[in-house]
Amino acid sequence: MAQTNPPFMSGVPELLVLRLLSRREMYGYELVKAVRVVTEEAISLGEGVIYPVLHALQKTGALKATRKSVNGRTRVYYSLTGKGERRLSQLAGEWDRVAGGVRSALSEPEGAVDHA
Amino acid sequence: MPEPRFERLRTELLDGGVAPDCVENLLAELHDHFADLELDALEAGCSRAEAVAAAWSALGSEDSIVAAALCRPELMTWPHRWPRTASCVRSALFLALLPSVPVLYCVHRGPVICRWGVSACLASLITALLFFVMQLALY
Numbered sequence: 197m198a199q200t201n202p203p204f205m206s207g208v209p210e211l212l213v214l215r216l217l218s219r220r221e222m223y224g225y226e227l228v229k230a231v232r233v234v235t236e237e238a239i240s241l242g243e244g245v246i247y248p249v250l251h252a253l254q255k256t257g258a259l260k261a262t263r264k265s266v267n268g269r270t271r272v273y274y275s276l277t278g279k280g281e282r283r284l285s286q287l288a289g290e291w292d293r294v295a296g297g298v299r300s301a302l303s304e305p306e307g308a309v310d311h312a
Numbered sequence: 313m314p315e316p317r318f319e320r321l322r323t324e325l326l327d328g329g330v331a332p333d334c335v336e337n338l339l340a341e342l343h344d345h346f347a348d349l350e351l352d353a354l355e356a357g358c359s360r361a362e363a364v365a366a367a368w369s370a371l372g373s374e375d376s377i378v379a380a381a382l383c384r385p386e387l388m389t390w391p392h393r394w395p396r397t398a399s400c401v402r403s404a405l406f407l408a409l410l411p412s413v414p415v416l417y418c419v420h421r422g423p424v425i426c427r428w429g430v431s432a433c434l435a436s437l438i439t440a441l442l443f444f445v446m447q448l449a450l451y
Contacts, residue, residue: 224341225348242372243345245380247338252384255334272341 209241209249211291214276214284217259221275224250250274258283318343321374328382329392338381346371 209231216222216230227250228243253259258280262273276284318339325335349370353363371377381387391398418425 225345228345242370242376243349244342244371244377247341247345248377248381248384248387250341251334251338252386255386269344271344 207287207290208239209246210253211284211287212239213246213249213253213274214258214280214287217274217276218281218284221262221273223271223273227274253280253283256283317368317374321377324374324378325381328378329388330381331387331389334381334387342371342377 212231212235213227216227216234222230224246225243228246231239231241231246250259250261254261254274256279257277259274260277262275264271264273321342322335322339325338326332330338346367349367350363353366354360358366385393391402
């Protein structure tokens with residue numbers, strides 16, 4: 197059965213968040229800085245947009261939130277759960293499939309579509 | 313801290329149907345994030361006004377944050393998430409409650425109703441006695 201393409205651009209923050217949190221637990225500000233570093237600033241988002249993503253993932257059980265006191269301030273640290281790991285591998289698979297399709301379309305020699 | 317912008321954000325999120333507990337958690341973390349951004353800008357040598365402007369610029373517009381929250385059904389209250397179901401449940405509840413409203417009212421106001429009932433009975437009794445006495449006086 198043919199798979200439909202997920203709304204991949206809207207899934208990018210979710211994929212990045214899950215990937216980064218699979219390495220270690222982080223709080224929001226730390227996570228935003230990490231996104232900037234790993235994407236070499238190619239993806240620019242309003243930083244506040246990350247929190248609805250984090251809270252939605254927490255509601256679905258993909259993330260676990262823990263309050264910790266660091267330097268006199270309370271930080272909410274997020275970590276990946278088993279469900280989050282499964283969601284990450286699913287999203288990564290979808291992303292690979294879409295990126296492979298786009299890569300293949302871009303590498304197609306000009307005129308190939310006309311002869312197809 | 314420019315509170316009015318956070319207040320506006322709170323109002324827009326609540327009006328959009330985001331669950332109140334989610335709104336409070338979101339705002340608390342946005343506050344912290346804003347404070348971190350402001351602190352970084354101050355440490356980089358910006359003035360207070362420049363630091364606040366830079367923090368808002370990095371945090372993104374209220375509209376973008378609201379839009380990001382409203383597209384996540386997990387964050388919404390259930391009447392916004394399932395409006396048709398909510399409408400059916402509301403109607404069913406209304407129909408179920410409607411006949412029980414007088415009963416509930418009476419249960420709630422029991423002592424007052426008893427007092428009025430006793431007073432009305434006494435008044436009727438006295439009136440009946442008066443009529444009876446008047447009747448005797450006539451004949």
